[in-house]
Amino acid sequence: METHLSDFKQPNFWERNAIVLKLITIGILSLLLLIPSAMIQNLVIERSETRDNAVKDIYSKWGxxxxxxxxxxxxxxxxxxxxxxxxxxxxxxxxxxxxxxxxxxxxxxxxxxxxxxxxxxxxxxxxxxxxxxxxxxxxxxxxxxxxxxxxxxxxxxxxxxxxxxxxxxxxxxxxxxxxxxxxxxxxxxxxxxxxxxxxxxxxxxxxxxxxxxxxxxxxxxxxxxxxxxxxxxxxxxxxxxxxxxxxxxxxxxxxxxxxxxxxxxxxxxxxxxxxxxxxxxxxxxxxxxxxxxxxxxxxxxxxxxxxxxxxxxxxxxxxxxVDFYQKVYRSAKYALMFIALTFTAFFFIELVNKKRIHPIQYILVGISLVIFYTLLLSITEHMFFGWAYLIASGATIILITLFTASVLQSKGLAVLMGSLLSALYLFLFILLQMEDYALLIGSVGLFVILGIVMYVSRKVDWYDFRRKELK
Known part of the structure; x- marks a missing residue:
């Protein structure tokens, strides 16, 4: 049977640019999630000012x-x-x-x-x-x-x-x-x-x-x-x-x-x-x-x-x-890093394991990462910062891990995502505790993370535009 080139279906624009379009979508979602992150930073400032006013009132009556x-x-x-x-x-x-x-x-x-x-x-x-x-x-x-x-x-x-x-x-x-x-x-x-x-x-x-x-x-x-x-x-x-x-x-x-x-x-x-x-x-x-x-x-x-x-x-x-408001504010500065790295992990799961994740699911995961900071702020006003951080980060990790297991139908990938988030939150906690060396540790940490991403993506064929798993 003779086969003609015309028998092959030519990929359309969306198929040819599926990876690029997915990356653009993820980038836009990450930037949009900076809006609630900024609102949380303002909330930290507002709560701190409320604390300052209460303290001033005590001072005025004592000395x-x-x-x-x-x-x-x-x-x-x-x-x-x-x-x-x-x-x-x-x-x-x-x-x-x-x-x-x-x-x-x-x-x-x-x-x-x-x-x-x-x-x-x-x-x-x-x-x-x-x-x-x-x-x-x-x-x-x-x-x-x-x-x-x-x-x-x-x-x-x-x-x-x-x-x-x-x-x-x-x-x-x-x-x-x-x-x-x-x-x-x-x-x-x-x-x-x-x-x-x-x-x-x-x-x-x-x-x-x-x-x-x-x-x-x-x-x-x-x-x-x-x-x-x-x-x-x-x-x-x-x-x-x-x-x-x-x-x-x-x-x-x-x-x-x-x-x-x-x-x-x-x-x-x-x-x-x-x-x-x-x-x-x-x-x-x-x-x-x-x-x-x-x-x-x-x-x-x-x-x-x-x-x-x-x-x-x-x-x-x-x-x-401890001035916990200062630590919560500093932690909120890393919201973009957490969102970007988590979304990158999901993207590579899609790319390597041929799993499809809808943008709405990306948004839900991003919102859970942002809510971590409100949990941390509200809990640390009532208990020691270390315990508050453990509770807030643990709840966030468990939530995203269970969600990942449900969406991807894979316990292994869910465990991988949970391990990644655990490492990120541990890294952030170390940064908050070592203020004098935060720049050094943060720079080294980001360099290591970049190296891991480059290693994982080394065999990805970015010119394989016919992958239909990412439509």
Missing amino acids: EQQTISGPILNVPYRVFIKNKEGKVEESIDYLHFLPEQLKINGTLNPSVKYRGIYEAILYNGKLACTGSFIAPDLNGLKVNPESVMWNDAFFTIGVTDLRGIKEVIKFEVNGKQLIVNPGISIGGVFDSGLSIPVQSVDASFYQRPITFNFNLDINGSSRLNFWPLGKETIVNLSSPWTTPSFSGAFLPEPREVNEKGFKATWKVLELNRNFPQKWTGDQYSFQSANENQLAYDGNKAEVATSAQKSSFEFGVDLLMP
């Missing part, structure tokens, strides 16, 4: 993050200036003297308070402050000694949030107890704090060293900072909190952190900072730059653990061991 500064001795003096009309006008300016020695010994007693499912770190600090001033010296200040109003001098202590003060402060100078007033008197260098008038003293008071001591019982939230205003500043802190973060311009040395808490000592000298022991006017200010809020980066991504601090503040942050 904000505290920065302790001083004391500083402030002395008013008269300034005489000629105006445009040639008349002499009198005004008041202020001299400021910093202590020669400043030593602070303190303990922080932390506690965790809850507002619904959200928790905030609070502390009560008991600080014993001692030190001394040398006899005030006007040399180098270009001030007429006769214009100085010594009897109107006052001390100031900077305290960020006065609501946190729990006990009456007894401020003693040379053994004499002075009255402590709330607020900063005119001429002080702090925005918030306490003022202690020197009151009437004899002429010899400013001719010899001035010693002082006071105790401060104060409530605060998550962070306690200090300014090194002494010519030599020594701060000793201890606390049963086991996860401190020593922050600011200076680190403690020595320091000890163990399962019983931490002990830390800071020693800062005048030579370590860029402001002097005495000056006139408002040349320097020692305000805290801490913000009692959590901030997102330019992409509203990871939660920051703290705001920018002033140049010479130092102290300690009482950190929660």
